[in-house]
Amino acid sequence: xxxxxxxxxxxxxxxxxxxxxxxxxxxxxxxxxxxxxxxxxxxxxxxxxxxxxxxxxxxxxxxxxxxxxxxxxxxxxxxxxxxxxxxxxxxxxxxxxxxxxxxxxxxxxxxxxxxxxxxxxxxxxxxxxxxxxxxxxxxxxxxxxxxxxxxxxxxxxxxxxxxxxxxxxxxxxxxxxxxxxxxxxxxxxxxxxxxxxxxxxxxxxxxxxxxxxxxxxxxxxxxxxxxxxxxxxxxxxxxxxxxxxxxxxxxxxxxxxxxxxxxxxxxxxxxxxxxxxxxxxxxxxxxxxxxxxxxxxxxxxxxxxxxxxxxxxxxxxxxxxxxxxxxxxxxxxxxxxxxxxxxxxxxxxxxxxxxxxxxxxxxxxxxxxxxxxxxxx
Amino acid sequence: xxxxxxxxxxxxxxxxxxxxxxxxxxxxxxxxxxxxxxxxxxxxxxxxxxxxxxxxxxxxxxxxxxxxxxxxxxxxxxxxxxxxxxxxxxxxxxxxxxxxxxxxxxxxxxxxxxxxxxxxxxxxxxxxxxxxxxxxxxxxxxxxxxxxxxxxxxxxxxxxxxxxxxxxxxxxxxxxxxxxxxxxxxxxxxxxxxxxxxxxxxxxxxxxxxxxxxxxxxxxxxxxxxxxxxxxxxxxxxxxxxxxxxxxxxxxxxxxxxxxxxxxxxxxxxxxxxxxxxxxxxxxxxxxxxxxxxxxxxxxxxxxxxx
Numbered sequence: 001x002x003x004x005x006x007x008x009x010x011x012x013x014x015x016x017x018x019x020x021x022x023x024x025x026x027x028x029x030x031x032x033x034x035x036x037x038x039x040x041x042x043x044x045x046x047x048x049x050x051x052x053x054x055x056x057x058x059x060x061x062x063x064x065x066x067x068x069x070x071x072x073x074x075x076x077x078x079x080x081x082x083x084x085x086x087x088x089x090x091x092x093x094x095x096x097x098x099x100x101x102x103x104x105x106x107x108x109x110x111x112x113x114x115x116x117x118x119x120x121x122x123x124x125x126x127x128x129x130x131x132x133x134x135x136x137x138x139x140x141x142x143x144x145x146x147x148x149x150x151x152x153x154x155x156x157x158x159x160x161x162x163x164x165x166x167x168x169x170x171x172x173x174x175x176x177x178x179x180x181x182x183x184x185x186x187x188x189x190x191x192x193x194x195x196x197x198x199x200x201x202x203x204x205x206x207x208x209x210x211x212x213x214x215x216x217x218x219x220x221x222x223x224x225x226x227x228x229x230x231x232x233x234x235x236x237x238x239x240x241x242x243x244x245x246x247x248x249x250x251x252x253x254x255x256x257x258x259x260x261x262x263x264x265x266x267x268x269x270x271x272x273x274x275x276x277x278x279x280x281x282x283x284x285x286x287x288x289x290x291x292x293x294x295x296x297x298x299x300x301x302x303x304x305x306x307x308x309x310x311x312x313x314x315x316x317x318x319x320x321x322x323x324x325x326x327x328x329x330x331x332x333x334x335x336x337x338x339x340x341x342x343x344x345x346x347x348x349x350x351x352x353x354x355x356x357x358x359x360x361x362x363x364x365x366x367x368x369x370x371x372x373x374x375x376x377x
Numbered sequence: 378x379x380x381x382x383x384x385x386x387x388x389x390x391x392x393x394x395x396x397x398x399x400x401x402x403x404x405x406x407x408x409x410x411x412x413x414x415x416x417x418x419x420x421x422x423x424x425x426x427x428x429x430x431x432x433x434x435x436x437x438x439x440x441x442x443x444x445x446x447x448x449x450x451x452x453x454x455x456x457x458x459x460x461x462x463x464x465x466x467x468x469x470x471x472x473x474x475x476x477x478x479x480x481x482x483x484x485x486x487x488x489x490x491x492x493x494x495x496x497x498x499x500x501x502x503x504x505x506x507x508x509x510x511x512x513x514x515x516x517x518x519x520x521x522x523x524x525x526x527x528x529x530x531x532x533x534x535x536x537x538x539x540x541x542x543x544x545x546x547x548x549x550x551x552x553x554x555x556x557x558x559x560x561x562x563x564x565x566x567x568x569x570x571x572x573x574x575x576x577x578x579x580x581x582x583x584x585x586x587x588x589x590x591x592x593x594x595x596x597x598x599x600x601x602x603x604x605x606x607x608x609x610x611x612x613x614x615x616x617x618x619x620x621x622x623x624x625x626x627x628x629x630x631x632x633x634x635x636x637x638x639x640x641x642x643x644x645x646x647x648x649x650x651x652x653x654x655x656x657x658x659x660x661x662x663x664x665x666x667x668x669x670x671x672x673x674x675x676x677x678x679x680x681x682x683x684x
Binding site for chain 1: 388422425426427428429445448449450452453455457459461462463464465466467468472476477479480481482508521524525
């Protein structure tokens, strides 16, 4: 195997792709459709449906006449005891502050300890919360004990006896949730996030359908296969050259789609829910494992289709059927039949790897000079 | 340089080439003639190691075809011009040639100079960066020839090299083949164009699934016919046919109006004798000479005979 020959084919194909507007479209559209249009169509309207605050709960705390209200900014631990039994508003808490029986609204708390407190519109990180109620905020990397979480996002936290209310999003492995209730809008958003992260793998399915049809059927129609086959390149070198020529731009476009999707989605989430959900496991796994595997499958399947077709458009139409397994998994994810957790993703990846290997062996067997010249239509 | 022995290729029940035995010397221009479907392209494909023979053996530049390794080695020593140029139409001539130079392992430092050398020789250097799709068929054929030569192969297979070209473009291609012949490259031409084969080829083979005949164009004629001479008289004169037939080495005499056509052995010696006989009998002669049979005559005779 002399890779310089395969690389020569890759370069030649890339020169050709640059001149083919259909191929350029197929490379440009996935980032636009999957990364910008889909999040815009689905996430933005759903965000407006999320109930951020339950007014009755807020009123219960905010109208408590027994607590004096402080509007100062507190950043030093010297003020800890001063704020106990206070209601604070617009405060940044840092440096291991310890609070007891505080009503905190619109706060950011890093490395703090809250006990018996009500915290609303908050961002908390690396903190400890005990016997608290958390309302409309984001808490990360923290310990929660006897806590009620309402309309919040809980990321990478541990804890015991946690009650989840009002469609909170929980992304924490070691959280003992004792009760969960409330509206499902955030659950739907959370599910859609996983589903769309997975759905971007449609990009590496669709793009090879266009390119492979052009590469193989186009070469057949143009009668340019025979001169290529008359070079010293072996069948494998030609096959790998063709595969890599499709794989490389498709994978780059896929990664670009995932990255744009993550950036755009994070912007939407930060603006509406106060946290950036990506990257997560589904996103990473889809981009790094499923994307390349599905792309490879799409390429090899389309080579088989192209070998039996003499028309580029017919080849594209038949080749696009490769999208069906991905759609099935997608539907399974939406319906709940397929989970997008790491174990099921690993299983899907393993199955895809096996299918890839099988289809590649079929292609390798059929991709021989004699077959191409004599049997390919 | 190319040797085949009992080479046969079948496609299911159809025999494309049967028991083909050929020997082509280094530096020779060999033409394979035959009607459509005679197996010419199949023969070239076998010799280029694109398809395998069903039986028989073949050696190209001393390497026996049959294994993938041998195929790769043989293909590195040959250049193929298929019937259809099959260029990458979206690319420029330069990009087309660069790709084939790279895949054929031409050293990177040599690629640009080799491309320039070929495109200048074929008079298309000024068009090197224009998209191939915009070229005429003749121009495309020139680029395809340059492609076949870009790695400086010892053997060239040209399948219908002037097919579909206008006379001027065909002449450029023929002149180029002459040039290749002067460079002592071995050239294997498949063609229907019999005058072209007669002009270009040292030897030809007539294939109709089987090899019907082979040899130089003159040899093919001499195998079929005796040499013919014609004497044209200025005016119709009565000719003593018996006296002419009595000349040693004369086989037949046919008088049609002012023209006398004779089959003769050794016309160089006999024709002056005949001319003096005619002049002695009072005839005035406007022309005397040998009438050569064309390769086309021989081809039609061979192909017709083998139907």
